[in-house]
Amino acid sequence: MRKMPKQKRSREMVERLLDATAAALAERGLDDTTTNHIAEKAGVSIGSLYQYFPDKDALMEALMVRVSDRVSSVFREHATKLEYVKFDLKTVSNYLILYGIDAIRNDPVSQEIMKSWNSLPLEKLLDPLEKFFLSMAQPYFVRHYQDYPIQHLEGKLYVLINSTLLTVARYLQSAPNNAITEKNLAHILSDMIVALLAPQAKA
Amino acid sequence: MRKMPKQKRSREMVERLLDATAAALAERGLDDTTTNHIAEKAGVSIGSLYQYFPDKDALMEALMVRVSDRVSSVFREHATKLEYVKFDLKTVSNYLILYGIDAIRNDPVSQEIMKSWNSLPLEKLLDPLEKFFLSMAQPYFVRHYQDYPIQHLEGKLYVLINSTLLTVARYLQSAPNNAITEKNLAHILSDMIVALLAPQAKA
Amino acid sequence: MRKMPKQKRSREMVERLLDATAAALAERGLDDTTTNHIAEKAGVSIGSLYQYFPDKDALMEALMVRVSDRVSSVFREHATKLEYVKFDLKTVSNYLILYGIDAIRNDPVSQEIMKSWNSLPLEKLLDPLEKFFLSMAQPYFVRHYQDYPIQHLEGKLYVLINSTLLTVARYLQSAPNNAITEKNLAHILSDMIVALLAPQAKA
Amino acid sequence: MRKMPKQKRSREMVERLLDATAAALAERGLDDTTTNHIAEKAGVSIGSLYQYFPDKDALMEALMVRVSDRVSSVFREHATKLEYVKFDLKTVSNYLILYGIDAIRNDPVSQEIMKSWNSLPLEKLLDPLEKFFLSMAQPYFVRHYQDYPIQHLEGKLYVLINSTLLTVARYLQSAPNNAITEKNLAHILSDMIVALLAPQAKA
DNA sequence: CATGAATGAGTATTCATTCAT
DNA sequence: AATGAATGAATACTCATTCAT
Numbered sequence: 001m002r003k004m005p006k007q008k009r010s011r012e013m014v015e016r017l018l019d020a021t022a023a024a025l026a027e028r029g030l031d032d033t034t035t036n037h038i039a040e041k042a043g044v045s046i047g048s049l050y051q052y053f054p055d056k057d058a059l060m061e062a063l064m065v066r067v068s069d070r071v072s073s074v075f076r077e078h079a080t081k082l083e084y085v086k087f088d089l090k091t092v093s094n095y096l097i098l099y100g101i102d103a104i105r106n107d108p109v110s111q112e113i114m115k116s117w118n119s120l121p122l123e124k125l126l127d128p129l130e131k132f133f134l135s136m137a138q139p140y141f142v143r144h145y146q147d148y149p150i151q152h153l154e155g156k157l158y159v160l161i162n163s164t165l166l167t168v169a170r171y172l173q174s175a176p177n178n179a180i181t182e183k184n185l186a187h188i189l190s191d192m193i194v195a196l197l198a199p200q201a202k203a
Numbered sequence: 204m205r206k207m208p209k210q211k212r213s214r215e216m217v218e219r220l221l222d223a224t225a226a227a228l229a230e231r232g233l234d235d236t237t238t239n240h241i242a243e244k245a246g247v248s249i250g251s252l253y254q255y256f257p258d259k260d261a262l263m264e265a266l267m268v269r270v271s272d273r274v275s276s277v278f279r280e281h282a283t284k285l286e287y288v289k290f291d292l293k294t295v296s297n298y299l300i301l302y303g304i305d306a307i308r309n310d311p312v313s314q315e316i317m318k319s320w321n322s323l324p325l326e327k328l329l330d331p332l333e334k335f336f337l338s339m340a341q342p343y344f345v346r347h348y349q350d351y352p353i354q355h356l357e358g359k360l361y362v363l364i365n366s367t368l369l370t371v372a373r374y375l376q377s378a379p380n381n382a383i384t385e386k387n388l389a390h391i392l393s394d395m396i397v398a399l400l401a402p403q404a405k406a
Numbered sequence: 407m408r409k410m411p412k413q414k415r416s417r418e419m420v421e422r423l424l425d426a427t428a429a430a431l432a433e434r435g436l437d438d439t440t441t442n443h444i445a446e447k448a449g450v451s452i453g454s455l456y457q458y459f460p461d462k463d464a465l466m467e468a469l470m471v472r473v474s475d476r477v478s479s480v481f482r483e484h485a486t487k488l489e490y491v492k493f494d495l496k497t498v499s500n501y502l503i504l505y506g507i508d509a510i511r512n513d514p515v516s517q518e519i520m521k522s523w524n525s526l527p528l529e530k531l532l533d534p535l536e537k538f539f540l541s542m543a544q545p546y547f548v549r550h551y552q553d554y555p556i557q558h559l560e561g562k563l564y565v566l567i568n569s570t571l572l573t574v575a576r577y578l579q580s581a582p583n584n585a586i587t588e589k590n591l592a593h594i595l596s597d598m599i600v601a602l603l604a605p606q607a608k609a
Numbered sequence: 610m611r612k613m614p615k616q617k618r619s620r621e622m623v624e625r626l627l628d629a630t631a632a633a634l635a636e637r638g639l640d641d642t643t644t645n646h647i648a649e650k651a652g653v654s655i656g657s658l659y660q661y662f663p664d665k666d667a668l669m670e671a672l673m674v675r676v677s678d679r680v681s682s683v684f685r686e687h688a689t690k691l692e693y694v695k696f697d698l699k700t701v702s703n704y705l706i707l708y709g710i711d712a713i714r715n716d717p718v719s720q721e722i723m724k725s726w727n728s729l730p731l732e733k734l735l736d737p738l739e740k741f742f743l744s745m746a747q748p749y750f751v752r753h754y755q756d757y758p759i760q761h762l763e764g765k766l767y768v769l770i771n772s773t774l775l776t777v778a779r780y781l782q783s784a785p786n787n788a789i790t791e792k793n794l795a796h797i798l799s800d801m802i803v804a805l806l807a808p809q810a811k812a
Numbered sequence: 813c814a815t816g817a818a819t820g821a822g823t824a825t826t827c828a829t830t831c832a833t
Numbered sequence: 834a835a836t837g838a839a840t841g842a843a844t845a846c847t848c849a850t851t852c853a854t
Contacts, residue, residue, distance in 0.1 A: 045820055159391045238827075239827075248835060249836085250835060523731075565801060590761070622838095654839060654840045656825095659824090
């Protein structure tokens with residue numbers, strides 16, 4: 001009986017490598033991050049790295065997936081604790097956007113991902129996030145079906161989710177030489193969300 | 204006998220090189236485009252290429268700028284010919300979005316830029332475009348100042364321009380495995396624009 | 407309860423590994439055969455493989471030796487059953503050559519060995535074969551000492567054996583873009599053998 | 610007007626690289642010869658090497674071809690000067706075999722090629738040599754058509770050329786632990802040649 | 813003895829960039 | 834100013850081999 005079951009060790013190795021990838025990314029930027037750097041940072045031989053990931057791209061994709069998972073779960077927890085279903089759309093969306101911006105600002109990995117969304121398999125991050133927010137929106141609109149027309153709901157959500165995520169990303173990227181404040185941005189974005197979904201209701 | 208003044212020759216060379224860059228990008232994709240390919244396609248030695256551009260990045264940035272210029276001028280022409288100032292926002296924005304999507308679809312260079320927004324200095328494309336659309340919006344809102352509140356106008360335009368551009372980009376990137384049609388997308392986006400700017404006016 | 411004495415188990419392991427080596431060679435070709443592949447195919451860990459063979463070369467050498475052993479014994483059986491000692495040289499050699507070619511053609515391992523005689527320790531195959539054929543020739547010439555002068559017999563056999571083996575190998579390697587048929591080749595080779603050994607007797 | 614015309618410089622570079630390849634081969638053996646070693650030995654950057662040869666294999670093949678060319682021309686000169694057409698087959702073949710062995714013995718490159726005929730694209734050497742000797746044999750047999758039957762001539766020459774070349778190669782490879790002397794080998798081989806081609810004439 | 817996770821030296825090849833001509 | 838031959842740092846990935854368990 002080995003101390004650590006195989007599966008667990010394997011998982012740990014994967015985690016370690018992804019941590020190292022994130023760290024390397026944050027430190028040197030994507031272009032200067034080699035697989036050897038990553039292995040070294042993980043305190044693992046390059047051979048081991050390739051035992052767990054078939055190639056560099058796989059590593060990056062896995063990182064994107066992990067980030068999207070984390071973001072999702074953090075948002076879910078937060079939103080649930082908040083009982084977001086009970087509040088009006090403006091409040092909820094404004095709050096979540098601010099919260100998201102803050103989270104990214106305080107996480108070097110997200111930070112680096114934003115900095116180099118050029119060069120990363122961004123779809124692997126955005127696709128799941130899109131789905132996640134879609135799933136989060138569902139119960140909300142079921143509950144508030146009277147206030148919001150359901151016409152084109154899917155299309156509208158597609159547009160809003162991507163618009164919000166990408167605009168925030170771009171904002172963070174080109175900041176801080178930016179005239180708009182975070183608060184302002186969140187305000188406008190949440191306005192936009194409400195405006196598109198519940199035109200007549202907007203203040 | 205030097206027919207052409209130095210400056211003009213220089214300009215022509217730059218154009219030639221950018222044409223070659225665009226062509227190479229369109230033909231081989233970003234990953235397979237080397238500076239040597241570009242020089243060859245331009246009918247010039249690499250030595251010469253490096254006389255005009257300090258490095259490969261500069262070349263790509265210049266191309267981005269040029270693309271943004273071209274996009275701008277095409278949009279400007281189009282919009283002016285259309286006398287867009289006279290029409291209502293919904294019509295104008297819907298039309299321009301559809302037109303833009305179509306233009307990208309028919310231009311292999313834009314196509315490749317979309318495909319590899321990873322790896323390209325996208326800011327060099329987006330920053331000027333942002334400014335351009337801002338400048339185009341100005342006269343419009345001056346004329347229609349009665350219909351649209353000017354509060355937060357700059358911020359709103361920032362959000363809308365980026366949301367639209369980026370969402371379209373993402374749409375084109377992940378297409379054609381997409382459920383939403385182009386028409387639908389344009390419809391929703393233009394709705395969003397109107398909704399944010401003239402909430403009460405929305406149909 | 408150790409049913410099997412150490413030595414026997416060891417021998418079996420060696421056989422198993424050599425079988426696996428041969429199989430891997432036949433299936434993936436020499437270039438794509440790694441020690442790990444071999445171990446896996448043998449249903450054994452690489453660690454075990456290295457318990458029985460110091461390195462990869464040793465494995466290949468052992469395989470060569472084994473192939474040479476098998477070839478020898480097959481030829482011996484065949485020749486003995488044939489009572490080759492009783493027949494004239496032309497018949498015997500012609501028959502054995504044809505038989506050999508056929509055997510190689512139908513054995514994927516031999517096939518691969520031929521294809522990559524570059525990269526294999528061919529001596530380990532040829533040296534024993536040389537000796538074997540020499541030993542097989544002995545009784546023959548003892549019996550037919552009247553028909554064949556024994557002058558330089560050893561040297562002549564050295565030349566003939568190598569000439570025959572290597573020419574056949576080269577023939578199989580460059581085939582099938584070859585003008586000469588197998589039959590023809592065998593015919594000429596056996597003629598050559600007879601001609602050198604019994605000049606006056608040749609038909 | 611450049612000092613050296615492009616073509617000549619190019620040729621010189623190729624020669625230099627092939628020399629280096631041969632030298633590296635002779636010094637370290639094929640397996641330990643890397644493209645970087647070769648470039649270094651040639652006093653040239655690795656980049657330049659790849660400007661002249663697409664890959665390592667091409668380098669090796671080119672070397673084989675060059676060796677076969679050299680061997681051919683040396684033999685041709687020698688044989689012509691000798692007016693080999695006038696002499697009887699035994700004398701000619703015996704002489705040429707001895708000469709060949711000697712030539713290989715005194716040329717480190719040929720030496721190394723023999724040592725590592727494993728791992729080299731031997732066909733590139735043998736195919737042309739086969740053709741060369743065939744072409745050299747032609748005029749001989751035209752002249753001596755009365756002494757030698759022309760039946761199966763092509764096939765016989767194929768067998769003899771390969772047998773001789775390969776047996777000599779193997780002899781040189783396994784030497785010096787060899788019982789047979791060079792003289793003896795040449796004697797037997799030339800006997801074999803004569804015996805197969807002119808059975809009745811043999812002494 | 814067996815295991816197989818971990819190792820890491822080793823290699824072919826690319827391509828942006830320079831600089832002597 | 835133009836050329837393009839030469840450069841060489843840089844990199845992803847392999848696979849024979851080891852050794853702690």
